[in-house]
Amino acid sequence: MRSFRSINFxxxxxxxxRLPIAFRQSFQDLYAQRVSEFANRLRGGCLVDxxxxxxxxxxxxxxxxxxxxxxGMDISEAALRKNxxxxxxxxxxxxxxxxxDDACADxxxxxxxxxxxxxxxxxxxxxxxxxxxxxxxxxxxxxxNAPFSVLNRLLPNRVSQRLLYWAFPHKEEELxxxxxxxxxxxxxxxELFARHGLEVESVEFRYYQSTYFSVFFPAYLVSLAYDLLIxxxxxxxxxxxxxxxxxxxx
Numbered sequence: 001m002r003s004f005r006s007i008n009f010x011x012x013x014x015x016x017x018r019l020p021i022a023f024r025q026s027f028q029d030l031y032a033q034r035v036s037e038f039a040n041r042l043r044g045g046c047l048v049d050x051x052x053x054x055x056x057x058x059x060x061x062x063x064x065x066x067x068x069x070x071x072g073m074d075i076s077e078a079a080l081r082k083n084x085x086x087x088x089x090x091x092x093x094x095x096x097x098x099x100x101d102d103a104c105a106d107x108x109x110x111x112x113x114x115x116x117x118x119x120x121x122x123x124x125x126x127x128x129x130x131x132x133x134x135x136x137x138x139x140x141x142x143x144x145n146a147p148f149s150v151l152n153r154l155l156p157n158r159v160s161q162r163l164l165y166w167a168f169p170h171k172e173e174e175l176x177x178x179x180x181x182x183x184x185x186x187x188x189x190x191e192l193f194a195r196h197g198l199e200v201e202s203v204e205f206r207y208y209q210s211t212y213f214s215v216f217f218p219a220y221l222v223s224l225a226y227d228l229l230i231x232x233x234x235x236x237x238x239x240x241x242x243x244x245x246x247x248x249x250x
Contacts, residue, residue: 012214051113
């Protein structure tokens with residue numbers, strides 16, 4: 001079975017290197033760049049990473065100004081304990097009132113977190129509350145209308161967990177969490193934050209989600225044809241990932 005996975009992954013990688021740059025560019029890397037870009041302008045200040053988990057990518061890549069104070073917040077104490085990239089750790093539920101003061105943060109960020117939240121209204125409200133006026137919020141999230149996200153919602157969580165763990169055993173700690181995908185699409189995500197007083201500065205879209213199907217090359221090719229079509233048509237509501245930068249204006 002391991003050789004079956006390896007062969008299919010190898011075939012998908014061979015195709016991947018021939019795809020347009022818009023597909024090959026990692027949004028994880030782009031997210032780290034955006035976080036660093038805004039954080040390093042501050043020359044200090046406080047950054048709150050919500051759903052921090054195991055790493056703070058911008059810090060791991062050596063891109064974050066060391067004068068920046070970093071606080072990692074996560075519902076999992078075990079995950080936070082492994083995070084060596086943040087200066088402080090806080091165990092808390094992002095869908096409840098955060099145990100942080102008003103206007104205490106210069107930046108609030110999250111990476112692949114919003115889709116797992118059962119109350120995105122409360123999350124958006126808390127983002128604004130803890131941000132200082134002029135502070136920025138950066139979020140990377142999947143699109144709820146992408147085929148992988150639709151499939152993830154249709155399957156029982158225990159089934160999707162097993163499939164993911166079988167396909168990507170090296171990512172067991174990162175995948176398989178219950179996902180709700182509330183407001184995880186364009187323009188719903190922008191409207192969510194606007195309702196809570198955060199102004200949109202930029203939105204970037206990715207349309208390539210076929211890597212989830214690379215464990216079975218024929219399915220990967222079908223998915224890739226879909227991704228290329230949606231990308232060419234520029235259907236933002238069907239994008240597979242969104243990178244959103246927001247600002248508290250008052």
